[in-house]
Amino acid sequence: MSTGINWLKYSSPQAFYPLAGRLIPWFACVAVALMGIGLYMGFFVAPTDFQQGEAYRIIFVHVPAAWMSMFLYVVMAVWAGIGMGLNARLSFMMAQAIAPTGAMFTFLALLTGAMWGKPTWGAWWVWDARLTSELILLFQYAGVMLLRTSIDDMRRADRASAVFALVGVVNVPIIYFSVQWWNTLHQGASVSMATGSKMASTMLTAMLLMTVAFWLYSIAVILARARCIMIERESLPVWDEKAAVIQEAVEAR
């Protein structure tokens, strides 16, 4: 390795475990700080929307949560695919660790969407393409987790839920483009790479801050959960940082 670091080393759970332990506090602290700043900007600094009044402020949670719900599904499917292709244990563990967080963000997006829908559309729920497909995404996360828990053999559980996760990826572009493909009640995207943003810059900043905060939060929680899964599966005593140092010293010798 020209970089001097053998990155593949971290594909083994024993090496990954202490690394994850060292990274979690950093991701968690930055996530909390950014969430604080983002929420403050969203609720106090950003101007009131001329159409939707104060009710729009839920987007600072809603939009990042919806983005994360789709993004995490794709990441889960990618880990599942890597696991299937390379037969790597750690990939399956990561896929397993991502599912509950993804489901949580999907639920959060639906919940905040309902809270937004009531004052804006006058209904908690409408059977619109984007809402329905986001609901299906929640069912898919549930399916991945239920399939895993119903199969006792760990290897089969990993691979079966990986296949289901990969099949379900078809739904993600449908959710993402639903507001363009179908003429729905849900408003179109306010932020896009091509045309830039259609909202005030403080609103955009707050939303992007919240997105980064949710992203870092996801990493911290997923790494923590992956560590739990490793201990659970390997039925080994906790590998703490000290043990890894000793192992490294042994390897160096």
Place this chain on the structure above:
Amino acid sequence: MSGSNMWEAVSGIVRRDLLLAMRRRSDAAMSVFFLVIVVSLFPLGVGPEPAVLRIIGPGVLWVAALLACLLSLGRVFTADYLDGVLEQMVLIPQPLAILVVGKILAHWLISGLPVVLLSPLLGLQFGLSGEPLGVLVMSLLLGTPTLSMIGAIGAALVLGVRGSGLLVALLVLPLYVPILIFGAGAVTSSMAGIGGEANLSLLGACLVLSLFLAPWATAAALRIALE
């Protein structure tokens, strides 16, 4: 592997599954009766107003078709899994995904085609007639093979798992939702006078897409279940 050889394998599997179904006719008849009974329950529950029935008709028929397909999914691979035929299918030189196409085709002929053939009669019960009735048959003809293909993935994933009957419903029903929307939407839009072509085209697209992906995913799931 020559093309004719693969075709022989597929047609052999289809013939065998059809023969087995003919020997146990009650199995196939059960899901058809289930469909008829479920569809007949709605007018009794909702009330016999023709206007209401005409509005809910396409959706009810499609949901019933979905459930009837779901009930028959347990039969696709379970018997072959239990008596070891599935392991032989993995071992023979023809690719497993091609053999899976034969299994799916047989499943559709046994449980999907009767639904399509019965649908004009059930549509009449709900006051559908003329063009919407034709669109209903057409939508089921395009949609039910897709249901069989998506269902085969689920059936292969839960093979031999405890509580597999309920689990396959939880896995497969969310994936059925687009087919349900396009299928019922085709009939509804035809009733509204704007024609069902757009939704029928989408159903056709789903059919082609699942024809490419589903046999491959099912084969992968079967290998996982058998290893």
